Amino acid sequence: MENVEYEQGDLYCGIRSVKGVLKSLSWDWARIKKLRCRFSWLMLTVICFLTCFSLGCYEDIPALSEKEISAKLKEICVALLEEAGLSERECIFDVELSGITRGKITLTGETSEQRLRDELLVRISEELDLQVTDQIRVLPGPELEDQVWALVCKPVINLGAGPQRKDWEDVVTQARLGDILRVLKAQDDWYLVQMEDKYLGWAYGEDIVVCNKEYLDEFWDSEVALIAVKMAECLDSPGGEMVFEKRLVHGSVLPILSQKGEWVELAIPGGGSAYTKTANMLRFDSRDNVFKKQSDASGVIEVAKMYLGFPYLWGGCTSYGFDCSGFVQFCMKINGYHLRRDADLQFKQGEPVPTIAALQPGDLVFFQKGSDGPSHVGIYIGDYRFIHSTATAGVVINSFKAAHGSEYSNALSVQFCGGRRIIK
Known part of the structure; x- marks a missing residue:
């Protein structure tokens, strides 16, 4: 019996233990359910946070790749130059993408036109929907202070493609004594300058006088003289010694200091003066009025014929020698018409004249050898003839008409790609 009672006691204890376990399990299950509910809310919160963060990051990542943004940037820059009627030979507009950080792009580079930079930032925002960190440098920079102008202080100077002088290899154009230049930046003894026709080039420091607007x-602030002959003496006194190695050239403009009989005293940039004969010049009340009056076609043709036989000179635009576009630009400027420097740029001016038969005296005639647009230009003088500066013979007259014998040029007749009417 004792054993039976013992077993019953054990059974009772076992039942109580099972009940306790079940009760414990029931309580733990409730806790588990409660914890599971809390964990579900926690997971939902984490998922929502990660989703929002991902969306925010996605908004900060540009839809285009760096390569695509760079290509689009170049496309916009080209379009802006075209809309402004400028080329890279007339305006510095060198901008590049230097980085992308959290949806912002950084632009670096430089430009000589504030308006182009401002419009570029607007276009980037509108067309690419991107924020821009602007590190584009506008020239001239603050390091030049107010010394952002210059006057040519020699009869003729060469402007180069870079801050080095290699004879005639890198010459892009020329400037005359007294010409006004806008200084954009300096490098050692060289200055990147912009001429009044907007053309860019590097000038040697000894050839110019860098100054501020007040000095200019x-x-x-006086009457001025226009040198109206092909070349003129420039002497230290009436009948004296030459001031420069070269003579003054046609188209030079200088202030008049005094006049004594047949001699006129002219101011030289940087100080000093020089004398030339009054017969060599025309007097104007101000510099602004020198190239203001426009003549008819006969005036342009008369000036052009003055230079028949003069040599061809790459980059030349003075009486010491002309390239084709320099010759045309010079003849037109003397008569009050202001052209751009190069043939392909001049082709964008005036009214189109599509055929040789439609040409009138004074029209510009253009020629194209390759696929890159006009590479040569001349002035039509009538009767199928035109005058131009050629690399082989200098300034000559040629014809589109075979009946004109030696003047006829079959090659140029074939290469004719259109005319432009500047004189109306």
Whole structure:
């Protein structure tokens, strides 16, 4: 019996233990359910946070790749130059993508036109929907302070493609004594300058006088003389010694200091003066009026024929020699018409004249050898003839008409790609 009672007691204890376990399990299950509910809310919160964060990051990542953005940037820059009527030979607009950080792009580079930079930032925002960190440098920079102008102080100077002088290899154009230049930046003894026709080039420091606007205004505050002959002496006194190695060239403009009989005293940039005969010049009340009056076609043709036989000179635009576009630009400027520097740029001016038969005296005639647009230009003088500066013979007259014998040029007749009417 004792054993039976013992077994029953054990059974009772076992039942109580099972009940306790079940009760414990029931309580733990409730806790588990409660914890599971809390964990579900926690997971939902984490998922929502990660989703929002991902969406925010996605908004910060540009839809285009760096390569695509760079290509689009170049496309916009080209379009802006075209809309402004400028080329890279007339305006610095060198901008590049230097990085992308959290949806912002950084632009670096430089430009000589504030308006192009401003419009570029607007276009980037509108067309690419991107924020821009602007590190584009506008020239001239603050390091030049107010010394952002210059006057040519020699009869003729060469402007190069870079801050080096290699004879005639890198010459892009020329400037005359007294020409006004806008200084954009300096490198050692060289200055990147912009001429009044907007053309860019590097000038050697010894060839120019760098100055501020006040000096410029004071220098030109008088009557001026336009050198109206092909070349003129420039002497230290009436009948004296030459001031420069070269003579003054047609188209030079200088302030008049005094006049004594047949001699006129002219101011030289940087100080000093020089004398030339009054017969060599025309007098104007101000510099602004020198190339203001426009003549008819006969005036342009007369000036052009003055230079028949003169040599061809790459980059030349003075009486010491002309390239084709320099010759045309010079003849037109003397008669009050202001052209751009190069043939392909001049082709964008005036009214189109599509055929040789439609040409009128004074029209510009253009020629194309390759696929890159006009590479040569001349002035039509009538009767199928035109005058131009050629690399082989200098300034000559040629014809589109075979009946004109030696003047006829079959090659140029074939290469004719259109005319432009500047004189109306």
